[in-house]
Amino acid sequence: MERLDELESKSIYIIREAYYHFKDIGMLWSIGKDSTALLWLCRKAFFGRIPFPIIHIDTGYKFPQIYSFRDKYSSEWELNLKIGRNEDAILEGICPHNNDKLKCCSELKTNALKKLIDKEGYMAILLGIRRDEHGIRAKERYFSPRDSQFAWDYKNQPPELWDQYKSESEDSTHIRVHPLLDWNELDIWNYIEREDIPFIELYRALDGKRYRSIGCQTCCEPIDSDAKDINSIIAELQATKTQERAGRTQDKEEAYMMQKLRALGYM
Amino acid sequence: MEELRSRGVEATLPIVIVGHVDHGKSTLIGRLLYDTDSLPTDIMEEIEKSLKESDNPSEFAYITDHLEEERMEKMTIDTAQSFFKTDKRHYAIIDTPGHREFIKNMITGTSQAEAAILIVSALEGIEEQTKRHAYILGMLGIKQVILAINKMDLVNYSQNRFEELKCKLLSFLHSLEIKPNHAIPISARLGYNIAKAGGNMGWYNGPTIFEALDQLETKEDPVLKPLRFPIQDTYISDQKKILVGRVLSGKVQMGDEVVILPSKAKTRIESIEVYQNTKDVAEAGDSIGIVLQDDLAPKRGEVICHPQYSPEIKTRINANIFWMSYDPLQAKDQLTIRCATAEEHCHIERIEQRIDSSTLEIIENHSNILRETDVGKVTISIDRPMVLEDFNEIEGLGRFVLTRSGEICAGGIINSPISLYSECH
Incomplete structure (x- = not known):
């Protein structure tokens, strides 16, 4: 089997397992390339009609292109879109301009999701994280329980073997499901190219710069690049030795910031 | 570089x-x-x-x-x-x-x-x-x-x-x-x-x-084995009843005569469905949807096979299990066996041998307990029939996990390649 077919097939299997076991699930869509590829896989898994809501956690500091892309495709693909915002924290003035990035990420992203999960009662959340993104993510399971405080007990994860996943979640917990764990950055782009999946313009070079990883406008730095179309993006990635998230502030502030964010329930 | x-x-x-x-x-x-x-x-x-x-x-x-x-x-x-x-x-x-x-x-x-x-x-x-x-x-x-x-x-x-x-x-x-x-x-x-x-x-x-x-070799291609398609779920799309799942081994083709186990219902493949398309043939590894010619209602866990190469169905198996839960297995525990997409209640009928996995020494014959990291040569009695095969024939139907209260606590192999009567001790 060709690599992309194998990855696609396994991801679809995992998505269908999550839906079978939990029914009350939602998929996190950051509108970036990975979660858009995951959304595409969900559409394929359910023959075009996704039977669960698609969640966008909106910090209010996303790029304008993110909002227009979201609205265009959620109507075109007939998505049941849910938007999660931590209004209380926003009113309290928590924002990326106040020097505490850890707090901003955990309030405007993690706690926004926490509130939405409490309100909607989701049993499981599908996420487009990949093992090769960051060292800490190399330790993830396909089905990974989080407690009511969202904490990830990475020392004591349930065993996972032979496509048998943790299929029950206790009260006040939810399961994070990671169908893209085996994919790498290049696989995602190769797949986007093969399937002709739309992606936001920020990934294309403009005036010698493009974004390689996208989050909040305030905390992302573009990289030097002349890659204006998907084939040149792929060629560029084949040649690079820099990490994908190098432009993301939350990974750089201090050693282990990503680990701390993950343990607090960050996506 | x-x-x-x-x-x-x-x-x-x-x-x-x-x-x-x-x-x-x-x-x-x-x-x-x-x-x-x-x-x-x-x-x-x-x-x-x-x-x-x-x-x-x-x-x-x-x-x-x-x-x-x-x-x-x-x-x-x-x-x-x-x-x-x-x-x-x-x-x-x-x-x-x-x-x-x-x-x-x-x-x-x-x-x-x-x-x-x-x-x-x-x-x-x-x-x-x-x-x-x-x-x-x-x-x-x-x-x-x-x-x-x-x-x-x-x-x-x-x-x-x-x-x-x-x-x-x-x-x-x-x-x-x-x-x-x-x-x-x-x-x-x-x-x-x-x-x-x-x-x-x-x-x-x-x-x-x-x-x-x-110099290592890659795995033997499961496409060459007989067809096994464990049903994962049933979806209704455009008024069609679609059985979804991933082909575990072999190939399936439109028009094929098939038998669904354990219920033994026979029918033919009407179509093989993928998003916005159909396929003539699908093979091991493919996640697909199958529409049957007859209006049957097979359940998740049943396995679609070709009648001439269909496996036995079982309610009792001998297997080697590796216990990995901190809480020991007690002989009377109510367990669930999960193999591919099938899942049934079961219990350990007998633990013929309890073996130390670091020395391979038999700790006890006819035991009624298995502790963390122990290996048990056991007989498992399953409440309802399941498709289970020899690990060396169809890997995916010869290995299983046991769960207790929703937690995976053991992995098991049917006719494990290891002889537990080793010369080691």
Whole structure:
């Protein structure tokens, strides 16, 4: 089997397992390339009609292109879109301009999701994280329980073997499901190219710069690049030795910031 | 210059590195990544920065230990994966913890591998987890094993020490029916016999680790086996009833006559559905939807097969199980057996032998308990019929997990390739 077919097939299997076991699930869509590829896989898994809501956690500091892309495709693909915002924290003035990035990420992203999960009662959340993104993510399971405080007990994860996943979640917990764990950055782009999946313009070079990883406008730095179309993006990635998230502030502030964010329930 | 991110579209060989704690697993992985130039520049910077803050000396092992605690305690807690490429192919390396208390993490990692490097320190020799990990390799059906005798620099590159350890290990592995492809004396720390020869080991003229890896074979293609399609779920789309799932083995074609087990209903394949399309044929590995000619209502867990190659259905099996829950198995426990997409209540009818997985000694005959890391040769009685096969015939229907109160607490193999009546004791 060709690599992309194998990855696609396994991801679809995992998505269908999550839906079978939990029914009350939602998929996190950051509108970036990975979660858009995951959304595409969900559409394929359910023959075009996704039977669960698609969640966008909106910090209010996303790029304008993110909002227009979201609205265009959620109507075109007939998505049941849910938007999660931590209004209380926003009113309290928590924002990326106040020097505490850890707090901003955990309030405007993690706690926004926490509130939405409490309100909607989701049993499981599908996420487009990949093992090769960051060292800490190399330790993830396909089905990974989080407690009511969202904490990830990475020392004591349930065993996972032979496509048998943790299929029950206790009260006040939810399961994070990671169908893209085996994919790498290049696989995602190769797949986007093969399937002709739309992606936001920020990934294309403009005036010698493009974004390689996208989050909040305030905390992302573009990289030097002349890659204006998907084939040149792929060629560029084949040649690079820099990490994908190098432009993301939350990974750089201090050693282990990503680990701390993950343990607090960050996506 | 080839590196981590240039992995293209071809398949990757997943390998696992196992062995006792501190025998050098993480160091070997660090070395494999370093020698293949697979480390992005900013990972090196990240590691150096973390090392500076925590005041630890720089070592290759830190490359794979991602958790703060792991770096502090200098040991791997959970499975992690990293990637490299040789001239011949791409590899995913699965690093597993060597501590007994993290055995379920080790099994999780190992179950994803097609080959293994068993690492043993020339200084410390064979220890408890060396044997237990070797046993797990055997139990999980991993036949391709490279033996790496590490820390040769700490035993003055002694050929005698190498031969002595090699001999002991081969005899132990023989009892598990594992025949290692190679035994290689190495120093992971100094990089000898990994990518190239080195150290004072002129007496060794076998392959390096990279040469040995490139000689490994990829798994037998399950397309060549009889058709097994375990039903995952039923969806209704455009008024069609679609049975979704992933083909486990063999091929299925539009119009094929099929039998659905265990219910034994017979029908034909009306169509094979994928998003916005149909296919004439699908094969092992494909996630598809099947529409049947007759209006049947097969359930999740049933298996679609060709009638001329259909398996037996069973309510009772003999198997070897590996217990990995902290709470022991009691003979009367209510359990669930999960195999492919099927799931039924079951109980252990009898534990013929309770075996210590690190020595392979029989602890007890006719036992009524299994403790963490024990292996049991057991008979399982299942409440309702299931499709279960010999592991050597259809891998995916010959291996299963047992759950208790929703937690996976054992892995099992039907007609395990390991003979538990070994000559070892």
